Amino acid sequence: MKIPQTIIEKTANAKHIAVLTGAGVSAESGIKTFRDPDGLWAKLNPAELASIDGFMANPKMVWEWYQHRREIIASCRPNPGHYALSELAKIVPKLTLITQNVDRLHQQAGSEGVVELHGNIIENHCFRCRAPFAEAVDLTLSEPPLCPKCGGQIRPSVVWFGENLPEGAMEAAEEAAAQCDVFFSIGTSAEVYPAANLPIFAKRSGAFVVEVNPRRTAISSYLDATVELASGEALPLLLDGVKKLKGII
Numbered sequence: 001m002k003i004p005q006t007i008i009e010k011t012a013n014a015k016h017i018a019v020l021t022g023a024g025v026s027a028e029s030g031i032k033t034f035r036d037p038d039g040l041w042a043k044l045n046p047a048e049l050a051s052i053d054g055f056m057a058n059p060k061m062v063w064e065w066y067q068h069r070r071e072i073i074a075s076c077r078p079n080p081g082h083y084a085l086s087e088l089a090k091i092v093p094k095l096t097l098i099t100q101n102v103d104r105l106h107q108q109a110g111s112e113g114v115v116e117l118h119g120n121i122i123e124n125h126c127f128r129c130r131a132p133f134a135e136a137v138d139l140t141l142s143e144p145p146l147c148p149k150c151g152g153q154i155r156p157s158v159v160w161f162g163e164n165l166p167e168g169a170m171e172a173a174e175e176a177a178a179q180c181d182v183f184f185s186i187g188t189s190a191e192v193y194p195a196a197n198l199p200i201f202a203k204r205s206g207a208f209v210v211e212v213n214p215r216r217t218a219i220s221s222y223l224d225a226t227v228e229l230a231s232g233e234a235l236p237l238l239l240d241g242v243k244k245l246k247g248i249i
Helices: 005-013 023-027 052-057 059-074 080-091 169-179 197-204 231-246
Strands: 017-021 095-099 119-126 154-158 182-186 208-212 225-227
Touching: 005 208, 005 225, 005 231, 017 080, 017 169, 017 197, 052 059, 059 119, 059 154, 080 095, 080 231, 095 169, 169 197, 182 197, 197 208, 208 231
Parallel strands: 017 095, 017 182, 182 208, 208 225
Antiparallel strands: 119 154
């Protein structure tokens, strides 16, 4: 399958591109989504593992589960889709990358200024006083370390169910969606809010909106174009097409 020429031309000529990536992009690197039948969430209740109440009730269990996730992430590497977005950002006037993923594989691939809507699993902070925890965390540690400032337990800097998004993250994402010429929704089910509103908001603001996903979603029919491919296949093709139009290769 080829990338439609219209998408390539729109991308090559855009002054500002906004990109939203979801769990499907990470899944291509071996990090299963919580919707997979055999994924990380399959046998456990998310409310017990990713909520304030769950952490307060059983901090050891929650910590051990996130340590397990960190082990998985540490063994994974960015895929061609991650690298294509990093390269695309170098040849267009402006690209704002917004992600729902917490693994920081985009940053490993070289992307800068990533807007992390759901925080990240690499950093940690104090559950009690919220002070950042700068010390490296041993992946064999089975219980949360304690905050050197207040003695509270340390937790991963991911957004749990019922928590607010990181300060300024949604504002930056909405600003990019409102101002961009082209918006890509990549590897996301379009079911997790408020991120799922961004492609719709971008289209209503006048952007050309493209969905890249092997399966159609609830918003597919509303958008300007869909590419039913995995990001690791579609984005390198898009990058090559843009480079040819720009005379880079």
